[in-house]
Amino acid sequence: MLFYELEKLVKSLSAAEKKLFQQHSALLKGNKVYVSLFQQIAGQTSPPDTAPWQEQFRKAYPSKSLENTAAYLYKVLTDLLVQVRIEQDPWYQQYQCLLKARLCFERSIPGRAFKELQKASKLAAESQHYPVAYQAARMELTALSDLGFPGLSEQQLVDKQMRAKHTLQSLRQIHEHYSLYELLRHRLTNRKRPENGQREKQVNDLILSELSLSTRGSQHQFEPQKLHLLFQSFFFLHSGDYRSALRIFNALTKLTEANEPMWDYPPYDYLSALDGILDSLRSIGYYQEMSPFIDKLTALSERAYPEHFKSVATLTAQVYRLNMVLGCKQYGMADQLLTDASVHVNGQRSITAHEKQLECYFFVALSHFMQQQWSKAKKQLNLLIDAAKQTPQHLVYRAGRLLYILLSYEMNDLAYIEYEIRSYKRAFSKQGKAYKTEKLIFNTIAADPKRRGNAWKTTTRKKVAEKLKEIAADKRELQLTKFADFGQWVLAHLY
Known part of the structure; x- marks a missing residue:
């Protein structure tokens, strides 16, 4: 499993990230066998025209442990990528501030520690990220107690405690929203149908609980609003009220776009939401309604985000566009998409093992199948089956x-x-x-x-x-x- 995960990680790297790894490795002294392993994995073609990289490594370095080298390369790459993400994403920055604060407290530098906690609190407030906000508040209160509450009045202490309590309450409400949404999904998709309307009663109980939770004062915050809409859309979808589900999908994207400052960088969460909406629309046969959401994916892919995100967003948009025209039985349009190379028939190396690349192979094959181009369809299905060997689920x-x-x-x-x-x-x-x-x-x-x-x-x-x-x-x-x-x-x- 480590070999598969390492290969997937290496092949997900952008050109800039590969260059950064080479520069980082050049600065280090000592054995560089892991660099050779990286080059062997990065240079491996798929499907392989040469021996697999595992065999290449064992032949080149018979006295070295492939398992240990692979584990070390994985550690170097993940440490490097985390550092890159800290520079890009406020979510990573918040946790880095907490780490620095704890380190400073351990080394008796409380002044610097409190500054790091303030920075973490500010970033958490801007993104409504309550876990970090509470952790920062708790660390501050504990440190103040250890230091004897220097220059702090009782009222100031109570105010800090109340702010921490309100943060914890918001976190609890979000957890309850998630719990109800997850239970709804489980009851509507995984359980066997109970007799005598028991299933309907269970779902109705969840709906009443969710409505009650949505009116407790957190309805103006982004995360509770988003979860409320997700709950509604999933319920309407599985109850057969597809028009209402589509209305909620539009409201969800409108809410997300209105709260862009709270997006992650890059916004994988929004990408996942659009993917989920499009997946739902194709499941119920609403192919024509997919177009505006595909356009939103295309717009995301054209922004100045890291290469891996842009590749995934581009491929996701292309797959659903091909899926849409095939669903509408516009086989000539599908042919045009393939002829224009709008779909990456042979895949992008940075996301070869991604589920959307597998879907790309499938829909290209389906396009050929529907036009009785049997040999072309067979070629794409062989690519799909070969690429999905490690992820048959x-x-x-x-x-x-x-x-x-x-x-x-x-x-x-x-x-x-x-x-x-x-x-x-x-x-x-x-x-x-x-x-x-x-x-x-x-x-x-x-x-x-x-x-x-x-x-x-x-x-x-x-x-x-x-x-x-x-x-x-x-x-x-x-x-x-x-x-x-x-x-x-x-x-x-x-x-």
Whole structure:
């Protein structure tokens, strides 16, 4: 696992970060074997045209431990990246101030320590980051007590204590917001459906608790407002009120954009929110409504943020744009996107293992599949399967394997299909029960509609239509069908 994580870390580095590592290493004396390891990983192509970097290292340095060298390289890289992030992101700066303050208290330099705590408190207040705000307040009160409260009146002490208490109350309210949102998600997506309306009662209890919490005085703060909208959007989405969910999505992005000073640097949180909104919209088939949110992603990618963030934002926008036109059945437009190289078909090396790169492979393959370009589709699916070997838990990998089975059927590779279906069931049996969509596809392939007559197809078509209605009503099935309309493929083979 360390080797995979190290490789992913090295390949996520921007050109500027790689240059910084080289400069940092040049200043250090002693053994530089870890630098050679870095160069071997950074220079490894994917899929590999040469021996894997592990083999290259063991051959070049037979007396050195690959595990120890990899662990040291990981430490050097993460320490260096943390230092870079401290210079960029107030979130990192707040914790650095706390570390400096504690160090100064330990070395009996209280004056400098209090200045660091003031800086941490100011940064935390600007971003409404209550954990650091309370920690700074607690450290200050403890230090003042140890020093005998020099020059501090009782009223001033009480005022400081009350400010710390109010900070702790705000932190508790945010925790309660998160707890209710997480419980709602769990109850609506993971649990089995209880009998006699018990599930509805559980959800209604959460709604009442969330409404009560939203009126306790914190409704004007950014984080509680954001969590309130997330709660509402998720509830509307899973209750089938899609128009209300879309309205909440727009309100959520409007709120986030109005509070830009509270964004992280770079704003991965906002990127994740847009990703979640777009994922929800494609799940319910609102493809045309995806466009304005994709534009927001594009605008994010064009800002002066670090290279890794811009790469992820760019690829996310491109994947959803291709996803959108395929969902609208605009196959000519999809072709144009690919021809214009708007989608990174071969991936960006800095984010090769990212889930969005896997989705990129999938939707490029789907575009070729829908236009019966079988060999091109197969090439992209092979890239997806190879890249996802270390992360088979991603649903896009499962969807890709399923599309590969459909592709094999279209190419009349019947001998391979039996083996692949057995392999597929074996691979995903540990991830819970099979999807109804999968069972429908496997049963259809087993019946081989290409060899069947019109009478059989007419009878089967009616049964499949009923099955597809059942699948459409099952929220769990959306996790798989959001990638492609597999049911339509089945119907198309019954005409």
